[in-house]
Amino acid sequence: MQHRSQRITVVGAGYVGLVTGACLASIGHEVVVVDRDAGRIAGLEAGVMPIYEAGLAALVSGEIAAGRLAFTTDLAAAVPGAAAVFICVGTPPRPSDGHADMAQVMAAAGEIAASLSAFTAIVVKSTVPVGTGDEVEALVHARAPAADVAVVSNPEFLREGVAIADFMRPDRIVVGTDDARAAALMAAIYRPLNEAGAPLVVTNRRASELIKYAANAFLALKITYINEIANLCEEIGADVEDVARGIGLDPRIGSQFLKAGPGFGGSCFPKDMLALMKTGQDHGVPLRSVETAVAVNDARKGEMVRKIVRAAGGSVAGKTIAVLGLTFKAGTDDMRSAASLVILPQLQKQGARIVAHDPAGMGQAGPLLPGVLMAKGSMAALAGADLAVILTEWPEFAALDLDAAARIMRRPILVDLRNLVDPDEAARAGFCYRSIGRTGREAELRVPAEAAE
Numbered sequence: 001m002q003h004r005s006q007r008i009t010v011v012g013a014g015y016v017g018l019v020t021g022a023c024l025a026s027i028g029h030e031v032v033v034v035d036r037d038a039g040r041i042a043g044l045e046a047g048v049m050p051i052y053e054a055g056l057a058a059l060v061s062g063e064i065a066a067g068r069l070a071f072t073t074d075l076a077a078a079v080p081g082a083a084a085v086f087i088c089v090g091t092p093p094r095p096s097d098g099h100a101d102m103a104q105v106m107a108a109a110g111e112i113a114a115s116l117s118a119f120t121a122i123v124v125k126s127t128v129p130v131g132t133g134d135e136v137e138a139l140v141h142a143r144a145p146a147a148d149v150a151v152v153s154n155p156e157f158l159r160e161g162v163a164i165a166d167f168m169r170p171d172r173i174v175v176g177t178d179d180a181r182a183a184a185l186m187a188a189i190y191r192p193l194n195e196a197g198a199p200l201v202v203t204n205r206r207a208s209e210l211i212k213y214a215a216n217a218f219l220a221l222k223i224t225y226i227n228e229i230a231n232l233c234e235e236i237g238a239d240v241e242d243v244a245r246g247i248g249l250d251p252r253i254g255s256q257f258l259k260a261g262p263g264f265g266g267s268c269f270p271k272d273m274l275a276l277m278k279t280g281q282d283h284g285v286p287l288r289s290v291e292t293a294v295a296v297n298d299a300r301k302g303e304m305v306r307k308i309v310r311a312a313g314g315s316v317a318g319k320t321i322a323v324l325g326l327t328f329k330a331g332t333d334d335m336r337s338a339a340s341l342v343i344l345p346q347l348q349k350q351g352a353r354i355v356a357h358d359p360a361g362m363g364q365a366g367p368l369l370p371g372v373l374m375a376k377g378s379m380a381a382l383a384g385a386d387l388a389v390i391l392t393e394w395p396e397f398a399a400l401d402l403d404a405a406a407r408i409m410r411r412p413i414l415v416d417l418r419n420l421v422d423p424d425e426a427a428r429a430g431f432c433y434r435s436i437g438r439t440g441r442e443a444e445l446r447v448p449a450e451a452a453e
């Protein structure tokens with residue numbers, strides 16, 4: 001069937017807005033992405049991406065060349081004539097109380113209201129607390145009482161690093177609206193993805209808003225759960241990788257998001273858990289499982305520090321620690337709520353000197369981690385180190401030449417907080433190796449005499 005191209009305006013050229021705009025263009029729509037940052041827009045027009053995301057630069061330049069994607073700073077000119085205006089601006093946690101800060105969403109809604117012409121769907125894609133759609137609707141009606149408009153919730157489920165694939169082949173598309181015209185428009189916009197197999201879930205606006213938080217919180221709970229099981233594995237001599245596989249094959253559990261590690265981080269889970277927690281408390285329905293997961297995840301950073309210190313023989317004072325990986329996960333340069341931001345300063349406080357390498361994150365990390373020396377490559381970071389820590393699961397760390405690494409270090413001690421390295425191979429290379437929840441398979445930790453003092 002012939003798909004009808006829609007005119008779409010996307011407000012916000014950040015992570016979500018850029019991926020959304022470029023992907024909507026690639027499924028045939030005519031898209032304008034608006035951002036008030038003139039430098040960012042000029043950069044985008046010249047092919048310079050403000051964020052690191054695999055495949056995005058090529059997609060953006062291809063869609064510009066095809067005439068389906070354009071950028072502007074002029075929101076007032078980009079709204080009239082658009083069938084839908086997607087709000088994709090930031091909703092950071094408010095420092096005062098942890099609630100998600102809606103200032104940018106409301107400012108965008110106000111500006112959109114001032115420029116509406118014919119029927120327009122205002123689509124909130126930013127992650128917003130339940131009830132925000134009602135607030136946006138009230139604001140738009142107050143600013144433009146005669147406007148023919150429907151406010152729709154359409155949460156994003158994009159993982160950094162694979163965001164384009166997540167947009168183009170989503171597990172589901174969630175649309176929250178009671179307005180039949182808006183529902184039909186959203187179905188038309190997403191028809192190419194829907195026809196390719198992505199189910200369209202249409203709910204009321206509040207359910208749609210909650211789906212986003214409930215999904216992220218569930219995933220974060222799953223990670224927290226396997227991290228606690230990993231702790232238990234270490235005590236009883238089991239391998240958490242085996243346990244994860246053994247439970248994950250039950251389709252009611254599922255095998256994804258059962259990778260034990262230093263705790264979840266990133267721009268979404270920590271912020272969204274906090275916002276959902278606050279929403280529950282505000283409505284007299286405290287979400288105890290979520291509150292517990294947040295506390296367990298916070299405490300985990302300290303546990304990781306203690307694990308590193310134990311591996312160093314009880315003290316890191318005066319020792320050089322090579323840290324491989326700084327970003328909150330692989331495939332991104334994003335440092336938001338990265339475990340490194342908590343773990344490294346604590347090690348420094350205990351007297352360690354830290355040399356780090358990250359394939360993408362050193363630019364962002366530098367100013368956030370004062371005193372941490374940045375090395376150009378893994379081997380440069382490892383040279384002369386007393387201990388190495390793998391903190392992010394970058395593939396190049398999994399492919400590390402362990403024999404060379406052990407030779408180049410002052411003491412071959414490796415703490416692998418992502419279970420990237422095979423314990424037997426680490427032992428063969430001569431490493432004293434510690435990982436997460438795999439005591440059953442790990443070689444005895446042979447702490448060199450000087451380290452154990």
Ligand code: UGA
Pocket residue numbers: 127156157158159160161216219223256257258259260261262263264265266267268269272328329
């Ligand atoms: C997350 C969700 O996965 C997306 O579906 C959602 O759209 C996005 O948040 C958002 O709300 O915008 P993202 O933050 O990019 O995406 O990263 P994830 O891949 O989900 O990882 C989050 C954290 O959990 C990372 O620190 C990662 O290392 C950790 N993690 C993930 C584990 O420790 N174990 C796992 O098995 C999976």
